[in-house]
Every structure is written in structure tokens, then in C-alpha cells.
Amino acid sequence: MGLFSFIKNTGAKVFGIGKTTEEEAAEVRAAAEAKELxxxxxxxxxxxxTIADxxxxxxNLNVFIDDDMARVSGKAYNQATKEKVILVVGNTAGIATVDDQLTVEHVEPEAQFHTVVSGDTLGKIAKQYYGNxxxxxxxxxANKPMLTDPDKIYPGQVLRIPHLD
Known part of the structure; x- marks a missing residue:
């Protein structure tokens, strides 16, 4: 449990926050008003x-957003699931901080997190953390299903770096 920092203006812009154009923002407002939210x-x-999908x-997953902070609670199946949920939420445009209130059913070692910088590749990151x-x-x-292609990472994105057995 704890606070995790992310770069607020990077990440997916598909969740209704961090929208960049007035048209996108109007679309989100209309959807929210239709649901009275x-x-x-x-x-x-x-x-x-998205987490369920x-x-x-x-x-008992619950995500609460207040401005650029998200609080996530519930009981994750394992540590990897917990970390992936934190990354799904934190790698969303408009979110700068994730307050992790998740508990874990099956405890295992925590992974490290790595913020991608310009010029990073998964190979370069692996060399840095694993020496290979x-x-x-x-x-x-370790980052599936959020990553669908090893060549598609972007600066500001935060990745899980698991411990090797």
C-alpha cells in the first residue's frame, strides 16, 4: 500500500479524463450527465x-478519482494483479498519483516500477535491470495485457519490472 506517482499528462486518454480537445471533453461531459455522474x-x-475487461x-474493486489523484481499493488475486491495476489507473492521462489501498490474496515479491524515457526499449530496460x-x-x-506489442512503449509510461526466479 502507498502512493505511486505518474506523469499526469501522458498515458491513455480513453477513460474520460485528461482529454485534450473541447470536443472530447464535451463527449465525456455528455456521457457523465446521461448517467448523472x-x-x-x-x-x-x-x-x-477496463480493469475487469x-x-x-x-x-470489490473501487476506483475513486479526485482531480488528478486516484484511490484504488479491493482485494487483488496476487501481487502482479495489484501492480497491474495500479499501472492501468496511473498510466491514464490526467492521473498524477495513485493511492494504493489494495490488499492481496496471494502474497509474492513486489516488482520494481520503471518510467519509460525517450530512447528506451524493452531490451534496454532489461539490460538495465537484469544485465541482459x-x-x-x-x-x-509482466505488463500484459496493458502492452500488446513489445515495440509500443512511450515516454512517461510506467512498467512493471518483475523479479526473476
Whole structure:
């Protein structure tokens, strides 16, 4: 449990927060009004749906957003699921801080987090953490289903770097 920092203006812009154009913002407001929700509440529900759609098992999942801070609570199946949920929420445009209130059913070692910088590749990151660039598939697998292609990472994105057995 704790606070995790992210770069507020990077990340996915598909969850109804951090929209960049007036048209996108109007679309989000209309959807929120139709459901009689504040924009933050609509964004939180969208994130909860996204987490479920990604197959991340969290019992009693609750996402609460206040300005650029998100609080996540519930019971994750394992440590990897917990960390992936934090990353899904934190790698959303408009979110700068994630307050992790998740508990874990099956405890395992925590992964490290790495913020991607310009010029990073999964191979370069693997070399930095594991001493071997060819271990990049470990990082790719640890970030599925959020990553769908090992060549598609972007500056500001935060990745899980798991411990190797």
C-alpha cells in the first residue's frame, strides 16, 4: 500500500479524463450527465470496467478519482494483479498519483516500477535491470495485457519490472 506517482499528462486518454480537445471533453461531459455522474465518477467507472475487461481479478474493486489523484481499493488475486491495476489507473492521462489501498490474496515479491524515457526499449530496460537485453520478454509478459506489442512503449509510461526466479 502507498502512493505511486505518474506523469499526469501522458498515458491513455480513453477513460474520460485528461482529454485534450473541447470536443472530447464535451463527449465525456455528455456521457457523465446521461448517467448523472460527475466526470471523475464516470472516469472511475470506466477504469473499473477496463480493469475487469483486462481480466484482472479484484474482489470489490473501487476506483475513486479526485482531480488528478486516484484511490484504488479491493482485494487483488496476487501481487502482479495489484501492480497491474495500479499501472492501468496511473498510466491514464490526467492521473498524477495513485493511492494504493489494495490488499492481496496471494502474497509474492513486489516488482520494481520503471518510467519509460525517450530512447528506451524493452531490451534496454532489461539490460538495465537484469544485465541482459534478451530478457525483454520477461518485462513484456509482466505488463500484459496493458502492452500488446513489445515495440509500443512511450515516454512517461510506467512498467512493471518483475523479479526473476
Amino acid at each position: 460527475r466526470i471523475e465518477e464516470a472516469a472511475a467507472r470506466n477504469l473499473e470496467e 483486462l481480466g484482472l481479478e479484484v474482489e 537485453a534478451m530478457k525483454y520478454p520477461e518485462i513484456f509478459e
